[in-house]
Structures are given as C-alpha cells and as structure tokens.
Amino acid sequence: MDKFKIQGPCRLAGEVTISGAKNAALPILFGTLLCDEAIHLSNVPRLKDVDTTLQLLATMGVDVKVNGDVTVLAGAVNSHIAPYELVRTMRASILALGPLVARFGKADVSLPGGCAIGARPVNLHIHGLEQMGAKIRVEDGYIKARVDGRLKGAHILMDMVSVTGTENLLMAAVLAEGRTIIENAAREPEVVDLANFLNGLGANIQGIGQDTLIIDGVDALHGGSYSVQPDRIETGTFLVGAAVTGGDITCRNTDPHLLEAVLVKLREAGALVETGADWIRLDMTGRTLKPVDIKTAPYPAFPTDMQAQFTVLNAVAKGVGQVTETIFENRFMHVPELNRMGAHIELNGNMAICGDTEQLTGATVMATDLRASASLVLAGFVAEGTTIVDRIYHIDRGYEVIEAKLSALGGNIERIKGN
Ligand SMILES: CC(=O)N[C@H]1[C@@H](OP(=O)(O)OP(=O)(O)OC[C@H]2O[C@@H](n3ccc(=O)[nH]c3=O)[C@H](O)[C@@H]2O)O[C@H](CO)[C@@H](O)[C@@H]1O
Numbered sequence: 445m446d447k448f449k450i451q452g453p454c455r456l457a458g459e460v461t462i463s464g465a466k467n468a469a470l471p472i473l474f475g476t477l478l479c480d481e482a483i484h485l486s487n488v489p490r491l492k493d494v495d496t497t498l499q500l501l502a503t504m505g506v507d508v509k510v511n512g513d514v515t516v517l518a519g520a521v522n523s524h525i526a527p528y529e530l531v532r533t534m535r536a537s538i539l540a541l542g543p544l545v546a547r548f549g550k551a552d553v554s555l556p557g558g559c560a561i562g563a564r565p566v567n568l569h570i571h572g573l574e575q576m577g578a579k580i581r582v583e584d585g586y587i588k589a590r591v592d593g594r595l596k597g598a599h600i601l602m603d604m605v606s607v608t609g610t611e612n613l614l615m616a617a618v619l620a621e622g623r624t625i626i627e628n629a630a631r632e633p634e635v636v637d638l639a640n641f642l643n644g645l646g647a648n649i650q651g652i653g654q655d656t657l658i659i660d661g662v663d664a665l666h667g668g669s670y671s672v673q674p675d676r677i678e679t680g681t682f683l684v685g686a687a688v689t690g691g692d693i694t695c696r697n698t699d700p701h702l703l704e705a706v707l708v709k710l711r712e713a714g715a716l717v718e719t720g721a722d723w724i725r726l727d728m729t730g731r732t733l734k735p736v737d738i739k740t741a742p743y744p745a746f747p748t749d750m751q752a753q754f755t756v757l758n759a760v761a762k763g764v765g766q767v768t769e770t771i772f773e774n775r776f777m778h779v780p781e782l783n784r785m786g787a788h789i790e791l792n793g794n795m796a797i798c799g800d801t802e803q804l805t806g807a808t809v810m811a812t813d814l815r816a817s818a819s820l821v822l823a824g825f826v827a828e829g830t831t832i833v834d835r836i837y838h839i840d841r842g843y844e845v846i847e848a849k850l851s852a853l854g855g856n857i858e859r860i861k862g863n
C-alpha cells in the first residue's frame with residue numbers, strides 16, 4: 445500500500461489548477477447508461493473512483509474510450525449486473541441502479557460494503573424506485589430490481605436529504621412514463637450538474653437547484669457533450685492548506701459560487717479571500733488564524749466533505765473551535781490521529797471541541813476515509829518533523845495527482861510506493 449511522507453513545516457504558495465468534481469463526474473458517468481448514443485465528457489478527473497466506474501460500465505458492455513476526455517457509448521449493454529468485486533471499492537456504484545432499471549427494466553447491484561464514516565443505508569433509493577413501480581428484493585448481498593415495461597412517474601417525498609438518493613431517482617425518472625415529483629431533493633451542486641447534463645441529452649427536468657424537482661419522462665435521450673463542473677471539495681481542501689500554513693494560493697478553473705459556506709468560514713478564520721469568475725485566492729501571509737465554529741448540513745450549508753479539513757484548521761488556530769457533524773455518525777476518524785500529532789481535540793457525541801495546540805509534531809498516521817486522509821496531509825504540512833500518512837488509497841479515490849499539485853505549491857510531500 446502506498447504512503448505519503450511529509451516533511452514539515454512548509455508553506456503552500458502559488459497557483460493550482462482544480463480538477464473536475466469527483467462527485468459530479470461519477471453520477472454523470474452512470475447517467476450515460478440511460479442513452480444509446482455516444483456521449484462526450486470533458487473535465488473528467490483521473491481518479492481511482494472514475495477508473496472503477498469506467499471498469500463497471502465496461503463490464504456491462506458499454507464502449508468506453510479515454511483520451512484525455514471520455515467518450516461513452518452505451519448502445520450495446522449486455523449485462524445489468526454491478527458485481528461486488530467492483531462495488532465494494534466505491535459506494536457511488538449504487539448509482540447504477542436507477543439508470544439500469546429505467547432503461548432495461550432490470551438491475552442487480554451489489555449492496556455497497558460498510559464504510560468508515562457511517563452506516564449509509566440505501567433505503568431511500570429503494571423506496572423511491574418501488575414507488576415508481578419497481579419490484580425490489582435484496583438477495584445474496586444484491587439489490588435486485590425489476591419492472592415490466594417502463595417505470596411510472598410518482599410523487600416522492602424523501603424523508604432525509606440524500607445526494608446519491610436524489611441522483612438515482614432523478615435518473616430513473618428521466619425515462620419513466622409521466623411526471624415524477626421529488627420533494628426534499630438534495631440541492632448540492634453535483635445534483636445540479638447531473639440534472640443539467642441530462643437536460644442537455646433531452647431530459648425534461650425542472651426545479652434544478654431547488655428542493656422540489658419535477659421530471660417529465662421522455663421516451664429516449666440523445667447523445668451529446670458535457671463538461672463536468674469544478675471540484676468544490678478539492679478547491680476547499682487546497683484553500684484550507686494555504687490557511688493553516690500561512691500561505692498564499694490561487695485556485696484556477698474553479699467556481700467560487702459552489703463553496704460560499706466554506707469561503708465565509710475561511711474569511712471568519714482571518715484569511716484574505718478574493719474571487720473572480722473562475723478563481724479564488726486565499727492569502728494568509730502575516731495574518732493570525734482564528735478558530736471557527738462549523739456545523740455540517742446539506743447544501744447550501746457547510747459541507748460534511750470539508751469537516752475534517754476544518755477540524756485541522758481549528759486544531760492549529762489559537763483558541764477553541766467547535767465542529768458539529770450532523771450528516772454522518774462516524775466521521776471523526778481523523779481526530780485520534782490528529783491528537784497523536786499533538787492536537788487537543790475532545791470528542792463529545794457529534795461534536796469535536798478543538799482546543800489550543802502548542803505545535804503539531806510529525807507522526808505515522810492512518811486514515812479510514814477520503815477527506816480524513818486529506819486532513820492528515822494538511823496537518824503534516826503544519827507539523828514539525830516527518831509525518832507518514834498510511835493507506836493513501838483513500839486519497840487516490842478522490843484527489844487527482846494530489847502530491848504533484850501540492851509539491852508544485854511548495855509542499856514537501858513524496859509518495860512511498862507499497863506492494
Ligand atoms: C458520491 C457522492 O456524491 N458522495 C457524497 C454523497 O454521499 P451519499 O449520497 O452517500 O450521502 P447521502 O446524502 O445519501 O447521505 C446523507 C445522510 O442520509 C442518510 N441516508 C442516505 C440514503 C438513504 O437511503 N438513507 C439514509 O438514511 C445517510 O446515512 C446520511 O446520514 O453525499 C454526502 C453528503 O453530502 C457526501 O459526504 C459524499 O461525498
């Protein structure tokens with residue numbers, strides 16, 4: 445297993461180009477299953493999760509060409525099965541369910557395995573599809589969905605805000621007969637990107653970006669081209685990196701409107717933040733980092749995928765900052781590791797109280813999920829001495845060439861190849 449070796453302290457400064465968003469690219473790639481004509485996608489990040497998705501599509505008979513951009517032709521799909529071997533490495537594989545059952549009337553998708561950040565059930569995905577007429581059994585670890593003919597439009601009230609749940613039902617509704625209304629839909633920018641992509645192929649979705657989506661089903665989608673939106677979480681991670689190292693960075697090819705809640709908190713933390721149409725600069729030179737209270741919640745509130753990075757910010761800042769996690773019940777796996785590096789963070793239920801830290805010191809640390817791993821890398825830049833971050837396959841799932849981007853910004857980080 446690969447590891448990162450980080451020699452701290454170091455300061456991040458310079459320019460970095462932001463990649464396409466993982467959490468938008470994945471649903472869009474699964475959305476190509478809805479259409480039998482060629483679809484050309486640009487700004488697709490080169491990530492482990494994208495490779496897994498392309499592999500999954502290929503096992504179903506989809507023709508996939510990667511040449512910088514990605515061209516997908518799902519004209520000759522010959523399998524409706526998403527097998528455990530691939531699904532276990534990536535929870536987003538559940539997004540095969542809606543498109544397969546909508547277009548082919550059948551889908552066997554392995555239940556995603558347990559994940560470190562919480563139980564993450566998929567009851568809302570299943571219940572919504574049942575309301576649209578699918579018969580669903582869970583058997584041998586697989587969700588098996590069947591429908592005779594087309595799915596039927598339905599009025600669906602989701603009792604929790606679920607990002608991939610909304611995406612699955614949205615994709616299913618696009619080819620269903622009649623009108624589907626999804627209430628309490630997720631409003632995350634990645635849901636918006638998926639909906640815009642589908643409308644570009646001839647879908648009829650209204651209410652995009654709002655919590656009620658109205659979808660009038662169409663008989664078929666046509667081919668087309670789409671460029672995936674910038675990754676707001678990658679952007680936010682780099683910005684926090686500059687904030688905690690007293691740095692000065694500019695993120696290019698990004699969109700400040702996608703991370704307003706994060707920028708508010710970075711300014712509150714004392715950073716100078718400037719934005720343009722497609723760039724964000726954060727300058728912390730000579731400024732004092734202040735702790736900020738954050739509480740994660742569905743968009744447009746503060747994103748759970750930025751919680752671990754802000755926990756590091758609070759650990760490093762002078763004073764006490766409170767981090768409340770309301771989305772996932774087990775998303776503080778980075779806290780004991782940060783404490784091993786000298787942080788003073790106390791866990792109390794879904795709250796982390798981050799006290800004053802004299803100086804973080806390098807240590808060997810292990811992370812169990814993607815953003816936790818990223819937060820440990822940022823902590824390594826602040827720490828005095830050598831930090832080894834183990835199990836970085838989590839990072840490779842979601843950050844494109846992260847060590848190259850961070851090195852170019854002055855981060856002293858190298859990958860140690862494992863077996
Ligand atoms: C690939 C992708 O886009 N992943 C993102 C997506 O995950 P994901 O879509 O899995 O997260 P959800 O929005 O579904 O989860 C929100 C909450 O709803 C619960 N829930 C969800 C579905 C369901 O059927 N039943 C249920 O109880 C979950 O356990 C969780 O407590 O949104 C999360 C919340 O913004 C992000 O952290 C992930 O990065």
Ligand SMILES: C=C(OP(=O)(O)O)C(=O)O
Pocket residue numbers: 467534535536749814815842
């Ligand atoms: C939790 C995340 O991803 P996933 O839903 O794919 O596990 C994430 O992107 O932070």
